[in-house]
Amino acid sequence: MSDLPKSAIIREEGPREGFQSEKEFVPTEDKLRLIRSLAETGLPEVQCVSFVNPKWVPNMADAEEVANAIERVPGVRYTGIWLNLKGFERALATPLDKHGTLQMSASETFSIRNSNRNNAETVEEQRRILDAYLANNVPVDRAYVMTAFGCNYEGEIAPETVRDRVAMILDIAAERDVKLNTMMLADTVGWANPEAISSVVGLIRERWPELQLGLHLHDTRGIAMANALRGLEMGVQVFDAACAGLGGCPFAGHKGAAGNICTEDLVFLCHELGIETGVDLDALIESARLAESILGRQLPGKIMHSGSLRQYRQAA
Amino acid sequence: MSDLPKSAIIREEGPREGFQSEKEFVPTEDKLRLIRSLAETGLPEVQCVSFVNPKWVPNMADAEEVANAIERVPGVRYTGIWLNLKGFERALATPLDKHGTLQMSASETFSIRNSNRNNAETVEEQRRILDAYLANNVPVDRAYVMTAFGCNYEGEIAPETVRDRVAMILDIAAERDVKLNTMMLADTVGWANPEAISSVVGLIRERWPELQLGLHLHDTRGIAMANALRGLEMGVQVFDAACAGLGGCPFAGHKGAAGNICTEDLVFLCHELGIETGVDLDALIESARLAESILGRQLPGKIMHSGSLRQYRQAA
Structure with a gap:
């Protein structure tokens, strides 16, 4: 499969995508812990918050607080999203990368x-x-x-x-x-x-x-993973993903439906295909496990539960 | 992708694979309900039980009882597995398809x-x-x-x-x-x-x-779904799978690790690629939901939680 790209850019959306769909409020410090953990894995971008009306998305009520408290890992883009100009103005007032x-x-x-x-x-x-x-x-x-x-x-x-x-x-x-x-x-x-x-x-x-x-x-x-493979085969090099498979798509009427493609499973696919991501897979697996411990329930990611192949390859 | 096969044979292993790894004993009647449900979806084969030592796999203690009570849907193969000649002799004494x-x-x-x-x-x-x-x-x-x-x-x-x-x-x-x-x-x-x-x-x-x-x-x-896609692209036409993503691989030391590829998600992939399976996807989704209700916890299958595209296509 010579058409596979040599490298891929995987953008992490887990903190925003994942926490916004949680019913229970996730403490600000936990949000920051996950963001910090993800930023240390080599991911080029971590989407941290959404500047939306907290009446509709209570878990994003602390968006400014999170954005202001981030301790930056050099080279990582910390981003947020907004749905309208009001949200954009809120984002502008924070130190996030716009x-x-x-x-x-x-x-x-x-x-x-x-x-x-x-x-x-x-x-x-x-x-x-x-x-x-x-x-x-x-x-x-x-x-x-x-x-x-x-x-x-x-x-x-x-x-x-x-x-x-x-x-x-x-x-x-x-x-x-x-x-x-x-x-x-x-x-x-x-x-x-x-x-x-x-x-x-x-x-x-x-x-x-x-x-x-x-x-x-x-x-x-x-x-999603079959779709990602076909994308890679077609030379696509940019992917959005969410660690641990965090998130979901409640607005589309799929209650309980899965969220974004799982970041660390996608990174595993890329690495096994010889596609560089710049991500330390084992560190990312630890981030996914942190997300699971923060939310207190099993998350849908797979390699986070089985572990990478590194230890076996080293022993073999 | 002209190399994709026109049809695929998907063998269901959910009842055996799934129930054998459960800690709590699954009532015989529930096992039979799932087997019956799966057999009515168009799947060509349902692997029902494992003839193993119930000391090691307590959930298979009723293997004979299950095998003897199956009410057959014509055309479906009802099978079991065994790990040695003793297990094979137990299977021989049942009406399962050997x-x-x-x-x-x-x-x-x-x-x-x-x-x-x-x-x-x-x-x-x-x-x-x-x-x-x-x-x-x-x-x-x-x-x-x-x-x-x-x-x-x-x-x-x-x-x-x-x-x-x-x-x-x-x-x-x-x-x-x-x-x-x-x-x-x-x-x-x-x-x-x-x-x-x-x-x-x-x-x-x-x-x-x-x-x-x-x-x-x-x-x-x-x-697994990316691997299945590549298999299909290589012309592979036979797949084992487990409805709802039942099962796991405890013997390999992966506690909490995922089991077989999920049958209904794989059937969805095949159908979207124009590959016939003979399976009624919506009926199979109902079987997966039955498995979930029997075990009383969310199972890893995806389309069982979002539903197929049929209703949307009909409305569109």
Whole structure:
């Protein structure tokens, strides 16, 4: 499989993704312990918090407190997310690493149902958001196409629809002379399969060969790792992931459904395929175990329970 | 991906694999309910029990009772396993579908540690077992190579070693004019990765193009579905699996480690890739949920918690 990339960038979303869906409030100090542990594994970025209304996401009520208390490991990006300009302004007031992200949903119905905006309105909103980023000197280098592989309202999404959304996002950026480096294709509600990955990645790459593509995969139906493998086989080098398989997708109506692809299991796959990640897998497994001890229940990650192969290889 | 097979045979091991590792005794009636439910999904085979010493595996103490009480769904094979001739004799006395299986470990150290036999002694033992099968008119059509991708004692296993074991097994069969149809490559302790799958499957197929190959995958380190995908891409058409991801691998020293690849998640992957399995996925999801309700705790399967895509596709 000579098409496999030599290296991959795996972005950690566990603290934000994982804690925001917890019912019980996770103490601020525990959040900081997990962030610190993850930052020491070699991961290039740790997404720490979400600046959302604590009325809806009580576990993010201490977002500022977490952001302000982080003791930085050099070279690691500590990031947060927000859903609107108010959240962005809250993020601006913290020492987090700011990066602007544009996004559109491939499924217009999903967009209307989740954010009450059709495509034209989304474009307008994204222009306003981009202007706010630029006015505050926040770098904008990445965008997301949500529901890029399917949607519970519209069903399968044609790859050509994803291509159209990518074009719309790139146009918004180009209007302001912004060059987006990375386009993330998000399997928001668990519709992706390896053939769909090939079709969408292939079509987007054919049209924009210089655009770096990434995958945001959820393990909703248990085949995220197969989708990641196909992504790697297609040369995809950027992945979002959550340690211990933290998180879930409550907003999509999947109660108990799985969250993001598990970071340390994905790192294991990469390393076994000879793909460098810069991550110390054994240290990351310890982070996942810390997450499990913080939440007090078994988490879905697999290698965190079996251990890596290092000890066996050393003994053999 | 034109090399994907048109169909796959997925053998269900959940009742045996899952219940044998439970600490609390699972009532016989519950075992029968799960077996019945699975048999109605279109699965071609349900492995129901293990004829082992109940002193070591208390949950299999009712193996005969289960085997005798099964109400058959036509066309389904109801099978059991055994570890020695004594277990085989117990199985013979039941109405289960008998099939003889030969097996060797690719790792001789694993064989010595787990069954106290080196390769030469294993060959002798397998000859005795084959003779017992033939003396009782039990068909022998399948064999397993255990630890085909790695071993906690020996580390990586060279594909050539697996080829040697396959040759030894085929020789044992050929001595008695037995033709083995299927050779199962077992990732007994979770060492497989997609490249290793390609190497081993490729080497065995090159030597014996007519031999049907199958994969027995454990999700010990979270990449079983990626391994299954690579297997399918290599044309592998036979898989062992356990509904709801039941089971585990306690004997290999992985406390809390994952069991077999999850049947319904694998069926979902196959169907999304256009590979027929003959299985009603929604019915199988109900079986997995039944397993969860019997054991009273969340099981690791994914699509059983999110549901299939059928309802969304119908509505879209």
